[in-house]
Amino acid sequence: MDVRKTGIWSPELRLHHDPVEIHEAAAELDQQGWGTLWIPGLGGGDILGDAERLLRATENTVVAAGVLSIWRHPAPEMAAGHARLVREYGHRMLLGLGVSDATAARDAGGTYRPLAALGGYLDVLDAAKDPVPAEERLIAAMGPKLTALAGRRSAGTHPFLVTPEFTADARALLGTGPLLAPYQAVVVDTDPTRARATARGFLAPFIGMGHYASSLLRQGFTEEDLADGGSDHLIDAVVAWGDIDTIGKRVKAHHDAGATHVALHAISRGKGLPLTDWRHLAPLAA
Structure with a gap:
């Protein structure tokens, strides 16, 4: 499956109130040349139905669930749904799987043992009537x-x-073959104060979650960096803000470090689909 070098990651492609506008936006993103459209799990819901809407609107782009929680989406249903989408739209559907956190596991009546739980989930995908091929699924691993x-x-x-x-560290662990597709938040704004505030508006809840906080601490950030929605140092490190050239340099840095693909999430202060930002970022689709 060719995800190409860049894609668009967007909660709006699931959440926006007007399905016609989502269809039109997805078609435009496809025409711009983005390799993959990523939609997040958002705590559940009909993620395969939302993916199908994007598949229906596009001709070339891969559609990726980035990512669905293994605690909220039963593996047999995902295998059957994935098989149906492949039959109808070709091999353009990528299942991203995540282990979420202990709360999600407890709410589902499970025990939070991430490796064992994910391994078992993959076993079910492998044993399904229509198995999900390894090359059409990936894992949210930190x-x-x-x-x-x-x-x-x-x-x-x-x-x-x-x-x-x-x-770079993940590529060293994975070796040369596997897909490595990091999420990269971007804010198309050259004003430092405003850009950082926009970034915090979306990222602050995630920075406070235990599993993401642990990952950031492993990356070398401090408890002080995680406080109050994230220090300027942390925000600048995990968010690419500025003009198209500045954002492009961050994308290149990921590729130079070994990324196969970079999924760009345009965080905007406005409501609705961030069409203006996507059009501004369109040169990076190439």
Whole structure:
């Protein structure tokens, strides 16, 4: 599956109130040349139905669930749904899988043992009537053990809130073959104060979550960096803000560090689909 070098990651492509506008936006992103459209799990819901809307609107782009929680989406349903989408739209559907956190596991009546739980989930995908091929699934891995599992049993990894230095370390763990597709938040704004405030508006809740906080601490940030929605140092490290050239340099830094693909999330102060930002970022689709 060719995800190409860059893609668009967007909660709006699931959440926006007007499905016609989502369809038109996805078609425009496809025409701009983005390799993949990523939609997040958002705590559940009909993620395959939302993916199908994007597949229907596009001709070339891959559509990726980035990512669905294994605790909220039963593996047999995902295998059957993935198979149906492949039959109808070709091999353009990538299942991203995440282990979420202990609360999600507890709410689902499970025990939070990430490696064992994810391994069992992959076993069910493998044993399904229509198995999900390893090359059409990937794992949201931020720690070394999950990264190694991703390299063995999936196309690769889709890490969240990471730096190019993390990308380099992940590539060293994965070796040369597997897909490495980091999420990269971007703010198209050259004003430092405003850009950082925009970034915090979206990222502050994630920075406070235990599993993401642990990942950031492993990357070398401090408890002080994680306080109050993230220090300027942390925000500048995990968010690319500025003009198109500045953002492009961050994308290049990930690629130089070993990324196969970079998923760009345009964080905007406005409501609705960030069409203006996507059009501004369009040169990076190439």
